[in-house]
Amino acid sequence: MRELRIHGRGGQGSVTAAELIAVAAFEGGMFAQAFPAFGVERRGAPVQAFVRFDNQKIRLRSQIYEPDYIIVQDSTLIRDVNVFQGLKEGGIAIINTEKALTYPFPKGVKVITIDATSIALKTLGMPITNTTLMGAFAAASGEIKLEALEDAVRRRFKGELAEKNIAAAKEAYRFVKEAS
Amino acid sequence: MLEIMEGSHAVAESVGLCRPQVIAAYPITPQTHIVEALAEMVANCTIDAEYITVESEFSALSACLGASAAGSRVYSATTSQGLALMFEVCFNCAGMRLPVVMTIVNRALGAPLSIWNDHQDSVSLRDSGWMQLYAEDNQEATDLHYIAYRVSEDHRVLLPSFVCFDGFILSHTYEPVDMITQEQADSYVPAFKPYHRLDADDPISFGLFASPDYYMEFRYAIDQAMNQARSVLPEAGRVFSEMFGRDYSGLVEEYRLEDADCAIVAMGSICGTVKDAVDEMRNDGKKVGLLKLRAFRPFPVKEVQKALSGVSTVAVLDKNISLGSKGAVALEIRDALYGSQIPVHDYIIALGGRDVRRKDIAAVVASAEAGKGDIFYGLREEVLK
Amino acid sequence: MALGLGCTARPGKSRDNRTGSWRVFRPEFIDEKCTKCGMCSIICPEGCIGVNEEGLPVPDYDYCKGCGLCAEECPAEAIEMKKEEK
Numbered sequence: 227m228r229e230l231r232i233h234g235r236g237g238q239g240s241v242t243a244a245e246l247i248a249v250a251a252f253e254g255g256m257f258a259q260a261f262p263a264f265g266v267e268r269r270g271a272p273v274q275a276f277v278r279f280d281n282q283k284i285r286l287r288s289q290i291y292e293p294d295y296i297i298v299q300d301s302t303l304i305r306d307v308n309v310f311q312g313l314k315e316g317g318i319a320i321i322n323t324e325k326a327l328t329y330p331f332p333k334g335v336k337v338i339t340i341d342a343t344s345i346a347l348k349t350l351g352m353p354i355t356n357t358t359l360m361g362a363f364a365a366a367s368g369e370i371k372l373e374a375l376e377d378a379v380r381r382r383f384k385g386e387l388a389e390k391n392i393a394a395a396k397e398a399y400r401f402v403k404e405a406s
Numbered sequence: 407m408l409e410i411m412e413g414s415h416a417v418a419e420s421v422g423l424c425r426p427q428v429i430a431a432y433p434i435t436p437q438t439h440i441v442e443a444l445a446e447m448v449a450n451c452t453i454d455a456e457y458i459t460v461e462s463e464f465s466a467l468s469a470c471l472g473a474s475a476a477g478s479r480v481y482s483a484t485t486s487q488g489l490a491l492m493f494e495v496c497f498n499c500a501g502m503r504l505p506v507v508m509t510i511v512n513r514a515l516g517a518p519l520s521i522w523n524d525h526q527d528s529v530s531l532r533d534s535g536w537m538q539l540y541a542e543d544n545q546e547a548t549d550l551h552y553i554a555y556r557v558s559e560d561h562r563v564l565l566p567s568f569v570c571f572d573g574f575i576l577s578h579t580y581e582p583v584d585m586i587t588q589e590q591a592d593s594y595v596p597a598f599k600p601y602h603r604l605d606a607d608d609p610i611s612f613g614l615f616a617s618p619d620y621y622m623e624f625r626y627a628i629d630q631a632m633n634q635a636r637s638v639l640p641e642a643g644r645v646f647s648e649m650f651g652r653d654y655s656g657l658v659e660e661y662r663l664e665d666a667d668c669a670i671v672a673m674g675s676i677c678g679t680v681k682d683a684v685d686e687m688r689n690d691g692k693k694v695g696l697l698k699l700r701a702f703r704p705f706p707v708k709e710v711q712k713a714l715s716g717v718s719t720v721a722v723l724d725k726n727i728s729l730g731s732k733g734a735v736a737l738e739i740r741d742a743l744y745g746s747q748i749p750v751h752d753y754i755i756a757l758g759g760r761d762v763r764r765k766d767i768a769a770v771v772a773s774a775e776a777g778k779g780d781i782f783y784g785l786r787e788e789v790l791k
Numbered sequence: 792m793a794l795g796l797g798c799t800a801r802p803g804k805s806r807d808n809r810t811g812s813w814r815v816f817r818p819e820f821i822d823e824k825c826t827k828c829g830m831c832s833i834i835c836p837e838g839c840i841g842v843n844e845e846g847l848p849v850p851d852y853d854y855c856k857g858c859g860l861c862a863e864e865c866p867a868e869a870i871e872m873k874k875e876e877k
Contacts, residue, residue, distance in 0.1 A: 245580045248581075252410040252582055257581075258581070260581075261574070262578060264521070264522060284581065284678075285542075285543070286678060286764070287575050287675045287678050287679045288679055288761055288762055289761050291763070501797070501798060502797040503796050564797070601796060602795075602799060609801070609802045610795075610799050610801055610802070611799060611801075612797055614798045614799070614800055616798060627796070
């Protein structure tokens, strides 16, 4: 079983990202489970959402404490929340930031930084980075296929909005693939 | 076909497949997604039901009571304070023997206010005459609705049902669920045949006054109906497994209990985490198993006695507390095992949404084996200072 | 079972109970004064005052509790409350 923890702020679409990643993983033939860290959802408050992937039925219901992957939707969160807590050695951290980060990252962790906000602003016209970071996650983790992600986005959003979100995800996917 | 969807939407879809004729509910977190989805299905004519918007939970269940007495298949859903507000109507539904089916999206009761999960709400209605079924995952949550309608409406039973599933932990979780088709649902849940109903051309009164000469007999009749449900529920579960392959033939489910020294007893979604913890402990050579209660009312006394007969220690996980006494499940288990000498240790756990991990289950088992029980597990001592 | 399942009952049960088995006063109807307005029949809380073909009131004393409302309301003062003979 592999586990993903998404750190974001209320309104950034972390829960939607977790759900769509689970849908894409399921469509790709895996068992998947997505759920939010149930809180009182105030806009801007730090939130978490979780995804589990496995080849068999997932029974575990606890929150995720030792993830294989983390997505950080907003680098300012690193100040407020220990986003790296429990991240496994060999794990992958995907961080949305426009500048190079100088934090003391945990050892043995692969850190991928991407300016998802600029990509989202350019393609969506809104600073909502969840679909962009999903593209980056697909490229970095290999847990989900880009095509499955596109299908999942189309199931959630309609028409032009879906296509814009897919364009954002694709751009991030290419960026991560080329950077690695 | 296996599809991935949110628990609330899966439940709403399965309820729709049961063809309710009247739905009345009042939105409350974390039940909201279910009734929103059903309201949408009614508005889009996906299901042919009357959706009655009401001003409170008391009205919601009252509307269901009236509609059920008039001969309709009815549905409601609620949680926590909403269920508390329905208290009086719950007793009336059972007393009038109306087969209402209601989803309880389990949530803690205030004060202090909490929107998170435990079982205090439904467990507090244990004496109301409603059957209570608890789901481990969203698959079971959907399937138990078909079973609940079939058993509630069975003329040998005629009692209302709670289908309980854990707020947020299941209701807001996306996971794969196998939905049956409308055709299959129709063949499993036949059209509602009321035992008797309100009809202006053939009038009848429900829920009349009973003097001391009659009241006890009415209560006895309800208890007898619960006894009937002890066999009708497994029978409906067997038919379900024959038709759809998922086995709900037991009021309880045993997991790796055959040669277990220590048995964990639990209800609801925590059972999934316990199963994983049991596997880990088994890998470490510990003989541990799980007894999952699918039905809390009627309480499966015989099944519990049989399942726990060979164990040397029992650890009960209670997501509720009967304040001034113990957890409600532990009391039942002790009663069932009375005279057996098997020690039953109670652990009040996961109240108000406190997360439970596999290591917590291992710690509970270690406590039980050390003879230390009847405690609130995982209290934060620093908060109590 | 003898008990209606769900505490149910067909209507008309109270007809079996003669609810007028006891009263201190009974209404007596003076047909000569009666204007046949029908008020007594409407006002009777037990619904036990019928009206015959001539339009005159016909009480059913099996159900009359002797409350006196009919006499109180009768605009023609055609009903008198008399002490029940023991």
